[in-house]
Amino acid sequence: MAKEISKPQATSADTGGRRATTARELAKMLGVSQSAVSRAFTPGASIAAPLRERILKFAAEIDYQPNAIASMLSKSRTNIIGIVVSDMRNPFYPALIERLSRALQRIGLQSLLFNIAPGTNLEEQLTALRRYNVDAVIVISATILSGQTLSWATEGRPAILINRVIEDINMSCIACNNSEGASAIAEHFYERGHKRVAYVAGLSHTTTNRERQYGFITRVAELGMTLTSQADAGEYSYEAGRRAALEIIKGKSVDAIFFANDLLAIGGLDALREEGGCRVPEDIAVAGFDDIAMAAWPHYNLTTFSQPIDDIVRVVVEKVGSNTMQLLEQPEIIRLSGELVKRKTTGL
Amino acid sequence: MAKEISKPQATSADTGGRRATTARELAKMLGVSQSAVSRAFTPGASIAAPLRERILKFAAEIDYQPNAIASMLSKSRTNIIGIVVSDMRNPFYPALIERLSRALQRIGLQSLLFNIAPGTNLEEQLTALRRYNVDAVIVISATILSGQTLSWATEGRPAILINRVIEDINMSCIACNNSEGASAIAEHFYERGHKRVAYVAGLSHTTTNRERQYGFITRVAELGMTLTSQADAGEYSYEAGRRAALEIIKGKSVDAIFFANDLLAIGGLDALREEGGCRVPEDIAVAGFDDIAMAAWPHYNLTTFSQPIDDIVRVVVEKVGSNTMQLLEQPEIIRLSGELVKRKTTGL
DNA sequence: TACCATATTGCATTCGCATTCATTCACGAC
DNA sequence: GTCGTGAATGAATGCGAATGCAATATGGTA
Structure with a gap:
């Protein structure tokens, strides 16, 4: 019954190689299919508990981590939120960004920072924003971006404007009153x-x-x-x-x-x-x-x-974290009350 | 001679569909191969100038952008730099991050922000950092991270510490004297x-x-x-x-x-x-x-x-922008002089 | 005992682009 | 006129994980 399991030999030697173990390799070592490995790492997937445990345990041993890039490609979901900023000099923004990025991280979302320098070619800079397929865009810049540029940059992607309200732009806006x-x-x-x-x-x-x-x-x-x-x-x-x-x-x-x-x-x-x-x-x-x-x-x-920074963050995270599509379908303007x-x- | 070229019909109608045009589709429309499209967007690739121009022109018309995720997967290079931060309250850090992210953007690199909250499970938070296959990691946190945690998080990835010097850790460090x-x-x-x-x-x-x-x-x-x-x-x-x-x-x-x-x-x-x-x-x-x-x-x-923030940024960008591997092979401690x-x- | 519903698992394909390999073509030299 | 050389192009494959579908196993039922 005891299968021969290849030892995780390549764990420490390949500092130079820089190629991480793949799911398929791990699968081969364990004598299971690559699908099983994928399922083991997917909450709610159809896989028996013992198998999942065996896989996760072994994965931990050989320090395997699913490659997020590959996952993005097949799921067409990046778990990355683009954050567009233009003014970090006003301490209000770093404070907001700090809490926002932490809150996003807490629910498994990463923050890709787009720092828009004033007086430069915006479209060029925002091209990257479009290519990276971020799940949503949060715009924290109070200045600079025109509604048109914004629409172009977010290109049908869910977007939220913080601290800035533009009507008729098909984006949700959150601001204090x-x-x-x-x-x-x-x-x-x-x-x-x-x-x-x-x-x-x-x-x-x-x-x-x-x-x-x-x-x-x-x-x-x-x-x-x-x-x-x-x-x-x-x-x-x-x-x-x-x-x-x-x-x-x-x-x-x-x-x-x-x-x-x-x-x-x-x-x-x-x-x-x-x-x-x-x-x-x-x-x-x-x-x-x-x-x-x-x-x-x-x-x-x-x-x-x-x-109300905390409220702002809470609302944003709520919107971005759940069904992001809803942001597109029903853009709304949310006013939060300060004090x-x-x-x-x-x-x- | 005049080939029938399909019109870019799906350009505006699919706001709901959210599926961007692919290189293969574009290629089909133009009657060229997908390889050609890829080459058109790859500086220095082997492609005739007229063809490249034709492709780029048409791409611009139908608003095609290469999917960065797919590109990452095949090139196994993300063009993303992970920036680990822990303290945005001290204005020094936002100022540094701002200039750094702009400088990186200027050479086509994006910044993925990892905001390490004090007093939480670091390894768990940094798991994401490992999965995302960032090309390099820049650690700006003066506090919190132990050398061991860092090594784990960067896992053989090029890493630079700013404003913090740890010897014998196989990472480059940049700090003012x-x-x-x-x-x-x-x-x-x-x-x-x-x-x-x-x-x-x-x-x-x-x-x-x-x-x-x-x-x-x-x-x-x-x-x-x-x-x-x-x-x-x-x-x-x-x-x-x-x-x-x-x-x-x-x-x-x-x-x-x-x-x-x-x-x-x-x-x-x-x-x-x-x-x-x-x-x-x-x-x-x-x-x-x-x-x-x-x-x-x-x-x-x-x-x-x-x-010397500007010098720091310059050196970091130089190192990260060029041959990133060098960072691993020859980690060095760089002292820049302030005033x-x-x-x-x-x-x- | 035979059979159906459900839970597991593996196989094969897909995601979109980069790149290797083979093919074709054009141009010069001999 | 032939062969060689290099450029330009397309076909095919790979990157690593997710997933639809088929195959198998399990359990309960009649």
Whole structure:
């Protein structure tokens, strides 16, 4: 009864050869069929428990791992999610990417990172995205990509936009309710007695900016406050925040400034205190948006509207993890609600 | 002579079908062989220029793209580089990852991100890394992974460690000369007349910490300065920096503190000024390491040792991009030299 | 005992492209 | 005009796992 089983001789010697054991080889060693090996590694496949165990045990011994590439080809499913990013300078994005990629990994999905450099040929860069047959695409870039480019790049593949809403584009969008958040900031200013307020845009054409701007200005008007001025920083950066803040307070009297995101606000905050000669919050209040880690640092203690990163990740993973096709058939726009975080830049 | 060419009819109708055109189909439409199509897309392949052009032109028309998965399987080369990361909180890493992934993309390599969560089963998480047959692995994690785990995960695959040096592990390591950098900081302190100095470690067992600590302490001794105290912050974070700074100045008189990295230093800086009641640099000087973007912010203006990110990226891409096997055969330890950046936290 | 339903297993094929091998063709040299 | 040389092309095979289908085994039933 005892079959002759070839020993896993080639396990350690082939450091140079770099050819891993294949399912067929393993099968031969065990005297079973390659199908059996494949089934042993496929949950729910039709295979008897003892055989599966025998195979898995032996596989572990000789350190066999199914070749994912071959599997992709035959299943036409890669278990890879393409993540398109363009701005890692704003800490909000690394934080999001970190949690997202971990959550994906937890359910067996890998993240292929597409880092879109501004000012380069997008289509060329995204060609790779199309070739790799990723199961779905998650776009985290708040800027840069036009809807058209996106459609081209994802080419009928399930896609989700995070932090960016484009209608009529056949993609699901997930974003926090920017408008309501900005509204809440306006109300908060109002409650603290700041009547003359200003708004600093990041990139004025981005959807996040438009929504935040709209929400803020609308509520400001409703509450009878005065919108003293608006500035367009031109980019979502610390330096831009500094410049915008100084410009805002030049000449005019302002009680409070709402910056389109935290990075701008932090830059503005430093500039106001150090170059503008203002005390914050005594002379002027400041608020941002996102609630990045730095906002909570004691030095900044920035009032902001917190994006529900965990919720975003949860929803994205849910959508991407299950029946991905559904993303295509029923693209939907999902609004998740963030939370106003009152800190010291708007009061004591 | 004019052959009947089938029209690219299936181009727009199959949004639901999701099956892209194959090389064989394209070949049939054009009346050529599948080999020809493959060759048309393979630089340097043996194919006449006119035929190649005809194929490429038609391919562009019907929006054909070679399936990368199939290509991987037959070439047993994925053009994918695995990037293992564990800490995206320290801005140094996102900055590095961003430039690295862009540089890789520029030469046609994609980045598969493996985000290692601390305190989880590493081997399980890295199983995926092994299955995906990445061409090479770049490990950017300064912490967490033991040499043994690494070897297992990369399994004879070319691997490069960035910012971490492990000897006798059959992998190339690239790091800036931490020891010299720390030395330079010590000298800088000395020149500015700070004689009583302190060192704050991040994670004491990491190689970066050991090297920086060694370089600093050694030079301090050589120059006859006094090492007043050392603290181990326990992690490379802003908060840890705050705590460590306050502990350092408790009771003792210190002229200057060198923090193992910028994030710690920035935390320490804020704490010294706001809770410690110190003026920096008048009462106490502060220096960090890495030169993250924040260090240059006017508010911090932190003296630090700048890591040569561009050089690191260049070298890594060079190694990974060319003959990857060489990485295995001749693992080497490469030290790139950074640069002391003198800013206001060590003098005016 | 004979027979059908179900559970296991192996065989052969498929996924889409790269590549080897053989064939054909064109051009020069002798 | 013949043979040699190299380029261009197509047919066929391989990469490694998944899977439809057929074959076999198992168990229960009449």
